[in-house]
Amino acid sequence: MFKKIKRKRALLVALALSLQVSPWAYAEETVPDFALETIVITDSKLVGEGEATKVTSLNIKDKIDAGQINSITDLLQDVPGITVTTSPQGGTTVTLRGVSGDRVLVAINGNVIDSQGPIMRGRALEWDSLPVSNVKKIEIIRGASSAQYGGTLGGVINIVTTDTPGENKTYLKSSFGSYGDRKTGISNQGTTDNGKISWSVSADKKKSDGFYRNNFKDSHDTNLNLTYHFTDNQRLSVAITDSHREEGTLVGNNENPNNINGWNPHYPTVPIAPSNNMAPAKQYLDGSFREFDTRNYSLNYYEGNWKLGLYKNVQDRTDHLRYLNSTSVSTMTTENTGYNWQQSRLLGNHKLTFGLDSRELKYKTTTSRFETELNGYYLQDNWQMNEKVLLGLGLRYDHFEADNTLTSTNYADKSKVSPKLNVTYKLASNESVYASASRVFKAPPLSEFSKWASNYSPTQDSLTKKNSNYNKYVNDNYGGDTNRFTLNDWQKKMGVLDTESGMAYELGWQKQFDDRFGAKVTGFYYDIDNYVTSYMGGSINSAPPPYNLGNAKIHGLEWTNDYQFSKNLGLIFSYTTQNGTKSGDRFDPTGTKLDSIPKGTVNLGLRYNDHQGFRAALDGQRIKPAKNTKTDSYTVFNLGMSYTMKKDQTVALAVNNLFDTDYEQTDGFPMPGRNYSLSYQIGF
Template identity: 60%
Template sequence: MTLKGKKIPFYLTLAVLLHISASVYAEEATQDFTLETIVVTDSRIIGEGETTKVTSLNVKDKIDAGQIKSVTDLLQDVPGVVVTTSPQSGTSVSMRGMTNERLLVAINGNVIENQGGLYRGRALEWDSLPVNNVKKIEIIRGASSAQYGGTWGGVINIVTVDNPGENKTYLKTSIGSYGDRKYSLSNQGTTENGKFSWTVNTNKRQSDGFYRNNFLDSHDVSLNMTYNLTEKQKLSFALTDSHRKEGTLTGNNQDANNENGWDPDYPEVPIAPAASMAKGSQYLDGSYRKLHTKNYALNYSDDVWKMSVYKNKQDRNDWLIYSGVKGIYVDTPALKTDNSGYSLQQSRQFGPHKLIAGLDYRELNFDVVTSGPSSLKAELNGYYIQDNWQVNAKTLLGLGVRYDQYQANNLLTATEYSDTSQLSPKFNITYQLNSREALYGSASRVFRAATVSDFVRWQSNYAPSNVNSSNYKKYIV
């Protein structure tokens, strides 16, 4: 089955973009300000466009000292962002009360598709995003940005290093409790003429784990290369390859129903995956999960245009050991996620107006290889235009609109969704009270396409009795 949803011709979008004249009104640039975006940099958190520091966070020193092990460690001190970690379901991030499935995560503006809380609660493998190359993290709260569609809680954009500066190579190691060991080797540099720069990082981490059978063995490599074509034109390529193996939490208690028994060297925990599980359905020691994540991106930018092409792939394999009537048996579910896309954006300054227009294309392919396999292919075409209008010295007005078109082919239910679309207006206003305080308000309409879990979670006992009259249809679109 193929996707047959109608698409807006590409040349129409280009016509809209190119219609923005190259001429710019000659006047002094006014200082923009907004509380919409918070930037986590190497030394502090600041509101984008503000001159005052909001919260102190010395990220660079923490990374150099080995205190930062993942991207989520950088988010823990950001107001309104909640990071939770479970030995069974991994790390999750929520913002403004919205969970993983209501957020967008991007690397250098390229969206990593969120598969939703799926198979033991994982929506996004945060721990598979190497932290060494992080330059800053941009956080856009809410749904007021027309550039990023499909989010209620906001956007977390991870920006990597593109200009490392001096040439150097360094080796770092750190150790911690419960057998935690981390090693990293990095090389960075810039050519003498300043045209070409690079950063290469490789990391390895091992840990015995605090809980029983909760070990960790991971290694990754990341590469960033930037070539300055001219003073304003830049071409960059980024690659990440991450391998992660982690033990699956197993029960450790003196309950007679616990098949793993009691080991006093570890904390007491209930039977897994649930305390009520009978014998034969409990995870046994030796169970684990393996993740292989690869990210590729090619980006071009100048003072007017931004273009990017990207691909993110992840293979996940579980090795779950159970006891059965005929002896030990192993369940080996496999999940494959492959998302790719491209984006094109143009920005122009017309006096107090800064216009941004662009297109955003995403494609997701997802497969579950189990006794009950499923497969999904989905496409999202987004077109947007936004005006950031500096009304006066104290007032900044944001006006935008985004059109999204979504098509999905769910092989599990042999259902094809096509021509599902929506026009989403965006409005926000910021009023500067004084040098340290401002008022911010926004109102936006949001189109949220279905995540993978929205489809897959209906495959068993959650299936509605009457699909046409249930909330299932509303939930999907």
Template identity: 25%
Template sequence: MKKIKIIYLLILMPFFGFAQEKINSQEKVNELDDIIITASRKKESIKEVTSSVTIVGEKKIQTQSVVNSNISSILQYTVPSLATSSNQTSNYGQTLRGRPFLVMIDGIPQSTPLRNGGRDVQVIDAASIERIEVIKGGTSIYGNGADGGIINYITKKSRQDKIVSGAVQFGLATQPATFTESLGYRTSVSLNGKQKRFDYVLGFTYDRSGLLKDANSVNIAPNYSLANMNTYNGLIKIGYAISEKQRIEASYIGYASKSFLNQDIKIGEWGVTPSIGIEISDRPGTPEGTPRNHNFRLSYSNSEIWKGTSLNVNAYSQDFRTVFFYDKVQFLNGGQSNVKSNKIGLRANFDSRLISKADYKAEIIYGLDLLQDATVQKLEDGRFWTPQMNMQNTAPFALIKFDALEKFTIKIGARYENIRVKVDDFNTLPILNTKTNTYPQSIFVKGGNLEYNALVWNMGVRYNILPAISIFSSYSQSFSINEIGRILRSATTSVVSKLPTDPIIVENYEVGLAGAPVKWFNYEVASFSSTSKLGASSVQKPDGSYVMQRAPERIWGYEAVVNFKPSAYLSFGGSYAWIEGKVDNDNNFSYEKYINGARIMAPKVTGYIQIQPLKNWDVELSALHNFERDRFDPNATTNKYSFNEGPVPSYTVFNVSNSYIINKHFKTSLGVENLFNKDYSPNIAWWMARNQDFVKSSGRRATLQIQYSF
């Protein structure tokens, strides 16, 4: 106990020093300006965007990372209408405005639409990210999969004129009540610089987590666990300015995670006793995690390829593989599944000025997207759970943008999707029928070719009346092929073409207000709704198998964000989001049943307060309050809730983050997650309504970091 007290004193000491010198200005982390690139595939001010956007700047990312470096956790505190994190390796159920979203890294798609493994959020480390741009609401601007919006991770770029500058960071993280067992560490190195026309960014991060315990110091269940996980992340970005107008850039981003957790699950009782982890000598199967996520990108830009027209071309590839936990029950003789996806793509983007006058401007953004995606889900022993699926996507697009008097913006765009999917012949994998406790016979399914075509539209308007008030409104359509892999693996017919693989087309409507009445206050309020004539939700059949329910859907809601900064030493603010949705199972326009918890999040409020007690000391206290959502009744006979329909209770959790600049080279940070050691379960544990998934969230966890900049 005495040793622990000494450690705490060492942790807290840096925050009570009297350093007089701050880190060099070029190394200080500032919030980025309001220039974004994701909404229209070109740089533009947020005052020209006709829909709701959230930009998570580098300073906010670093502040949140001191508390928890997991990106799912960072996003739940910074994006109002994004569902709360599961605190797991999977982001299943973390929807955006009630629908799946498209994840990208510098415009490279990370989502696996042919078979969604729920691992696309956690495919890069926060240390490599400069900012996160979140476009909320269905959109087709980047193609397939953005029914709920887009999350684009923008990686770091060189900001220095020096040949070499950078930072080295080392951190420890632990849960105080179980200090030794929970101890993990994290280290990262970053370099960047410029030499004449060359510039570069290099980065490497290694994170080794310790055991994760709940508020009562009990092991959290091991399935999809983030405990005892080795994570690696590398970034290489090299740019060359061919001329004042031309630039070429090549980048590589590599990510890998691998569990070394030797625990088995002790299944509890839903709503009563949580499932926990029990120590074993050797966990069966191969290590869970994402063994690889390799992203290569080569881009070329020319600000005037011909008069009045700029060009940006991105060629990319992704090699992704993720491994799930070993399941002794679901698969005959046990098994462990994985998803493998390989993508090759090209995005060509032209921007031509049509009118360029002092008060009026018009331009057309147009181009072509090409994508080839090969995806398969197997068991580690080689058995196919889905067949090999090969998708080719060709999509020309155009967007006309008109600006007047720097106050009025109109956008009208269209995109034509042509998607072809080739499916190999395969035999279905026997999955346990929980009703009969038997494994059904495998059936042969003849493969074939599937083709989808659609013309989708988007239009929007924004009027910046005064600094105090801007009005924006938009209508947009998104197009997504349904998760074909999930449909195929539960096939009951012998021919692929007879399966219900119709695509999902979402019509999204939004209207909002934003503004800054005074310099120290800004706000944004948005109301939205989306409809789809044929939605898709995961439901459980009476035999225990899982299928995609196809029926008309309607989702609606609103969100609000406010920020106050009355002085240089104080800022505070928060957000609120409420979403609801219904499904029309009878196809009679009655929308008689609520959409389940895997899609619709419980309402949530986030808040923060930042203070600067001393010149070099910054403190942020953040909070998340999750409201209850209870929309379904239990079975009258068994008194049990159906899969994904369990009621979600309310809870509130607080975090604190400190950073102290010791001198121009050194900075130290201390963060505490779940500050008051709240005993609660994540939402997914409640709405899934299954014994094995009823788990607890982590208890109080502290992180100490020290950074050396040069």
């Protein structure tokens, strides 16, 4: 089988190279050059062709880098339809249009970074390891309407790094804040006198005592972007990211007799949090920690209207865990290797984009070996029928394989053709309506296969006590005795994870009323067969393996508008709501509510930008979480202020959770109250 895969990859490369000598004539595509500080939300490649408007763009500087912007997810929190949640043990999760991060593709410069889902009560390739210091823009394609990217339902988040930084500069930055948080960093960017070589390099070191017990973090990161310009229309870019992080493995902090750790009064900010929900002999003790070593490499070549990308992402993780009478060391490695090729042609009123992509993902521990491969071919035609109508016709073919290489077991070998239809109608120069219908094909990510294969402990899992549907399933199928069936029995009963398929629909309207006010409303509807679900996802406690529902339907509405009060003062407001229904749930055969999606979010941003160097941003978000999180709705406001003096010196203050709100994102684990961060940056 693996020889077949290698031959297939060789054929794909040969096909890409042969297409490059095609005799078609084409005109050079003009791509808008966005400012370095812009988050671009394109929603669909057919709506405005990537043009940024007030409604579809946010300014990174408005969110003030004063300790608030530590990762890519900090830049996404104010984006309509996106919900960012942090589990003290399971890491950061991003949902888009109500679906989990496993159904949202993440890419760097068009190279897809997979396995964002939680593995082993932690993370695989994760948000915290993605570079943030040299981001040029973030493109967000909502929904499944783009044929260029396969395996997505919620959409695509593409992080574009700086390739032409401009003037030569060096920046030094230092900050400190609550809970022993301190950071230092240095970056340098520039271009040679002849304009041939551009670079951006940075190094950062971060330390924090953490909000929870045994919750320390110690990390250092380096990023390098190097671009060689052969001509004005031909360049080669290399990007390298290296990240090392150590973080404490959270332990319980309460006086419950079942918690052998007890309460630690070391300092008053440590909250009373649950224990590990394990037997005393298996509870984590102070001093337990995890190491993450993450390397991202990519090589991208651009010439005219075609590009070729090669990339590899590797994360090595080591868990050093202390127990009552023993210690253990376990290791895990995830690899994501792939390439993609894309060509664009202008033929009259048609813009044709076609290409291919291939990804191979590996996950291995001492007891597990999984490998999945995804190959895709696509064709997209954007047809400007007349001055008012833009029609998009897309077609994508995907092939997916999943194997357990330790046992030489083939879990899946599936293919699917996915047609896509988009139409935009311009009502006026500043107003349009748009609609799309897309076939969806989604393969389970490596993280889900890992959880399906190993994340089950019938005698100790807290769900055997807490979840009535789980208990009912055990009673109905095994007479209530959890010791009578094994993981292998469970997997046979659940069946191997199947690929998701179905339809995604979208209908929307947008209008820029004048220079001050713009609005956009979008409705969406998903109808998905074999929807993969799990009771708990990436939480503190382990959960039953993921399994397929018969069907899930998700519908929602996004509303976004902005208002510019004056040259210096502006307001952004957005509201997103979504609901889901289900059928064919073996744990809950009579249930009809899909309780694993957040119900709604409200974003409010008030931004002040003074030309004399003072900036301020007040950002608020209200989240109504998914029912299965067992947490209440909450509203949090963050305030940031900065002042830039002469000679590129900037001092900034951030106040997070401004009104000291009590809230939880994971059941039983309070989030930090009001906290602060102060930073200073100088450029020369």
